[in-house]
Amino acid sequence: MYKLPRTTFAAIAAMTMAAAGGCTEHAAPLSGRDVSPQGATNATERSRRDSVAADSAQRARIVRVPRPDTLRGLYVNRWAALGKKMTQLIDLAKTTEVNALVIDVKDDRGFVLYQSGVLLAHEIAADTTKPMSHARVRALLDTMIAHRVYPIARIVVAKDPLLARAKLAWAIKRKDNLEPWLDKNGNPWLDPHQPGVWQYAADLAKEAYDLGFSEVQFDYVRFPDEKRLVSETVYQLANGRVRAQVIRDQLDFLNSKLRPYSIPVTIDVFGLTATDTTDMGIGQKWERFVDRAAVVLPMVYPSHFAPGTYKLGNPNAHPYATIDRALKDMKRRSAGIAGAAKIVPWYQDFTLGAPHYYAEQVRAQMKAGYDNGFQSWILWNPGSRYTTGALLPEGGGSVSPK
Numbered sequence: 001m002y003k004l005p006r007t008t009f010a011a012i013a014a015m016t017m018a019a020a021g022g023c024t025e026h027a028a029p030l031s032g033r034d035v036s037p038q039g040a041t042n043a044t045e046r047s048r049r050d051s052v053a054a055d056s057a058q059r060a061r062i063v064r065v066p067r068p069d070t071l072r073g074l075y076v077n078r079w080a081a082l083g084k085k086m087t088q089l090i091d092l093a094k095t096t097e098v099n100a101l102v103i104d105v106k107d108d109r110g111f112v113l114y115q116s117g118v119l120l121a122h123e124i125a126a127d128t129t130k131p132m133s134h135a136r137v138r139a140l141l142d143t144m145i146a147h148r149v150y151p152i153a154r155i156v157v158a159k160d161p162l163l164a165r166a167k168l169a170w171a172i173k174r175k176d177n178l179e180p181w182l183d184k185n186g187n188p189w190l191d192p193h194q195p196g197v198w199q200y201a202a203d204l205a206k207e208a209y210d211l212g213f214s215e216v217q218f219d220y221v222r223f224p225d226e227k228r229l230v231s232e233t234v235y236q237l238a239n240g241r242v243r244a245q246v247i248r249d250q251l252d253f254l255n256s257k258l259r260p261y262s263i264p265v266t267i268d269v270f271g272l273t274a275t276d277t278t279d280m281g282i283g284q285k286w287e288r289f290v291d292r293a294a295v296v297l298p299m300v301y302p303s304h305f306a307p308g309t310y311k312l313g314n315p316n317a318h319p320y321a322t323i324d325r326a327l328k329d330m331k332r333r334s335a336g337i338a339g340a341a342k343i344v345p346w347y348q349d350f351t352l353g354a355p356h357y358y359a360e361q362v363r364a365q366m367k368a369g370y371d372n373g374f375q376s377w378i379l380w381n382p383g384s385r386y387t388t389g390a391l392l393p394e395g396g397g398s399v400s401p402k
Contacts, residue, residue: 062212063145064145065148065149065214066214067215068099070376071150071377072376073101073377073378074089074093074101074102076089076101078104080383085384090147094394096388096393097392099148099149100152105155106154110124110162110163111126112127113131113132114133116204118204126162126163137211138211141212150215151212152213153208153213153217155201155204155205155217156218156219157197158189158191158192158197159189159190160189161188163190164187168180170194171189171190172188172190172191172224172235173191173235173236175232175233175234178234181232189223189224191237192243192247193246194237195250198250198257201254202257216258217266218265220268221268221269222284223243223282223283242279244279244284247289248289252292264293264294265294266296267293268346269296270284270299271346272304273289274298274330275326286330291337294341295341295343296341296344297344298343300322300323300326300348300365302316303316303348303351303352303353317355319348319357319368320367323365324371324372327368327369327372330343331372343374344376344378345369345376346380348361349379359390362390365377
């Protein structure tokens with residue numbers, strides 16, 4: 001497993017400061033620089049190219065943690081990142097096989113982790129609920145750099161009630177009265193057809209990357225997963241497209257916005273997408289998205305598979321068998337697709353129904369991955385509380401269930 005030698009914080013911090021010419025602030029996110037194909041002047045195009053070049057030069061001065069060949073990560077929710085839990089999780093990574101942390105930069109309530117330079121985030125007050133200061137962000141990233149912990153910025157896209165309420169034109173609409181459609185929790189969702197939704201995600205991604213995150217991961221790149229959605233909603237921008245095509249088109253949009261800055265598009269998807277042959281009503285169909293991202297991260301939580309899936313009465317009680325079947329389907333569905341993404345599965349480190357998940361159940365999922373050739377993984381616990389007994393010491397290899 002890839003893990004560089006531990007380096008002192010002081011040495012890395014000094015190297016970061018020297019590389020950045022003593023400056024701890026980074027470039028602001030790109031905003032309003034797209035050049036229309038009609039009426040674009042040579043001066044405007046030169047200005048755009050100069051801006052891209054300046055941004056590239058700024059990023060080149062950032063000391064960035066390289067992507068591990070074998071990535072083993074943990075999810076860090078926004079509140080954990082803001083509190084003492086963040087230090088505890090970095091300490092856990094320092095002593096175990098964990099070498100990456102996926103940190104909420106924008107969570108599923110719409111809140112941004114830190115004070116943002118993205119105008120829309122400021123306009124809707126997304127960065128005003130106990131935001132992390134710039135100095136704290138810099139200290140956090142420098143600490144992760146010092147210990148070679150790979151920082152991944154998680155950005156939730158379509159599930160953003162804060163933005164949906166502020167920009168009603170971007171919300172999913174009811175068919176009967178064109179008022180915002182509300183999910184089972186009474187919250188509006190953003191309409192994935194709306195380009196502004198994805199531009200906002202791209203702007204936040206660029207800002208996170210410019211701050212020093214090594215990778216950006218997009219979650220909720222989909223429609224809501226409620227069956228009544230089909231009968232209750234209408235989409236004026238669909239233009240005859242099915243949902244899977246809409247998600248594909250918008251992933252292309254993200255790629256086009258981030259490619260000039262060498263920011264890879266990585267996406268979280270439902271774990272069952274590799275087995276279900278439809279788009280599951282959410283716009284995620286394996287063959288339509290797997291070649292539109294650098295990395296695809298299926299959420300293969302055994303508790304989320306319905307009874308009877310893979311002929312298992314309770315998939316949650318059979319973590320090895322459930323993950324084994326799901327990963328085999330992923331390999332089969334990706335075979336022959338040019339440019340298919342690298343797959344890094346999310347595994348379950350939480351309890352939802354019987355049985356209770358301990359180290360044995362977590363390790364069983366890892367073992368299924370290793371047996372299918374998937375050495376990388378990320379663990380999900382919504383409260384960012386992890387089963388340390390499932391983790392090997394730093395430098396450890398694969399594990400087998402006891």
